[in-house]
Amino acid sequence: MLNPSPTSKTSEMSKTLKFRNVLITGASGGIGKALAEGFAAKGANLLLVARNESALKTLAAALEKKNPKIKAHVLALDLSKSDAASKLKHHCLEQNFSVDTLVNNAGYGVWGQFAELSLQEQLDCMQVNVTTLVQLTHEFIPMLKENASKGGASLMNVASTVAYQAMPTFAIYAASKSFVLSFTRALHHELKPFGIAVSTLVPGATESNFIERAGLQHTAEKAKKVTMTAESVAQIGIRGLEKNQIEAIAGGLNRMMAGATRFLPKSVLEHAAESIYRK
Ligand SMILES: NC(=O)c1ccc[n+]([C@@H]2O[C@H](COP(=O)([O-])OP(=O)(O)OC[C@H]3O[C@@H](n4cnc5c(N)ncnc54)[C@H](OP(=O)(O)O)[C@@H]3O)[C@@H](O)[C@H]2O)c1
Numbered sequence: 001m002l003n004p005s006p007t008s009k010t011s012e013m014s015k016t017l018k019f020r021n022v023l024i025t026g027a028s029g030g031i032g033k034a035l036a037e038g039f040a041a042k043g044a045n046l047l048l049v050a051r052n053e054s055a056l057k058t059l060a061a062a063l064e065k066k067n068p069k070i071k072a073h074v075l076a077l078d079l080s081k082s083d084a085a086s087k088l089k090h091h092c093l094e095q096n097f098s099v100d101t102l103v104n105n106a107g108y109g110v111w112g113q114f115a116e117l118s119l120q121e122q123l124d125c126m127q128v129n130v131t132t133l134v135q136l137t138h139e140f141i142p143m144l145k146e147n148a149s150k151g152g153a154s155l156m157n158v159a160s161t162v163a164y165q166a167m168p169t170f171a172i173y174a175a176s177k178s179f180v181l182s183f184t185r186a187l188h189h190e191l192k193p194f195g196i197a198v199s200t201l202v203p204g205a206t207e208s209n210f211i212e213r214a215g216l217q218h219t220a221e222k223a224k225k226v227t228m229t230a231e232s233v234a235q236i237g238i239r240g241l242e243k244n245q246i247e248a249i250a251g252g253l254n255r256m257m258a259g260a261t262r263f264l265p266k267s268v269l270e271h272a273a274e275s276i277y278r279k
Pocket residue numbers: 025026027028029030031032049050051052053077078079080105106107108109128158159160161202203204205206207208209210211213
């Protein structure tokens with residue numbers, strides 16, 4: 001259905017949204033793990049995806065122990081592979097796991113000068129942060145549409161506050177998150193008539209393995225003062241999805257900074273970013 005009849009589904013949606021079968025990418029740690037805990041506490045069955053199978057299994061066992069009414073399944077998958085999204089869809093069909101909530105959380109950054117970093121490393125990052133996210137979204141929208149009429153369906157994509165500006169020495173990562181933000185905002189409008197809630201979770205600095213994976217250990221001390229817990233960020237994301245918030249920016253300081261990017265000159269913001277990330 002290309003042009004579904006207009007409805008007041010947005011307000012209905014938030015009242016009826018139930019998380020039944022939630023697929024979360026990047027659930028082996030950090031924000032994804034905290035999202036899994038948050039959705040499990042709401043009674044959702046889960047499919048947890050990442051590469052680290054043992055971390056996923058430990059989390060799944062802990063979640064099932066805490067809430068014996070839910071099932072937490074795991075799938076070890078490398079989302080930097082171009083066929084990852086179709087494999088994941090196939091897995092869900094095979095396992096009869098009908099996804100009503102898709103959470104595209106897996107992602108990471110690579111810090112350094114664009115020209116000096118390996119091209120392949122940066123293309124892999126784009127594959128995980130952008131291409132696989134798009135492929136997964138496309139693969140699962142038909143399932144979300146089916147489930148929207150059976151109690152609600154939703155999509156959460158995880159962007160970042162770096163989405164609001166260019167970031168010298170974090171060029172690919174910031175650009176990838178600008179893509180996620182813009183893409184998700186567009187889908188929010190496109191999928192509203194189908195009764196699918198679509199929200200972008202926009203975290204700022206958050207406790208996780210992110211800094212280490214990105215090679216940003218030298219910023220850890222500076223970031224500490226403004227770092228939020230993964231649990232509080234996940235709660236903001238889940239509430240944002242329940243309210244069908246187009247952007248759920250985590251925390252007052254991050255909301256203020258995001259707002260400031262609308263009126264501060266770009267060159268000022270870009271110089272500031274460069275000095276924050278400099279070694
Ligand atoms: N922490 C921050 O300060 C911050 C700020 C803004 C936005 N974010 C965003 O929040 C999201 C979660 O990051 P995090 O902070 O929780 O970092 P994290 O602790 O490093 O978690 C990243 C997750 O993504 C998964 N992942 C990475 N590469 C993957 C691959 N090739 N295939 C499958 N899974 C992969 C990791 O699992 P495996 O390693 O087991 O594969 C892990 O579960 C990311 O999209 C990140 O960009 C984070």
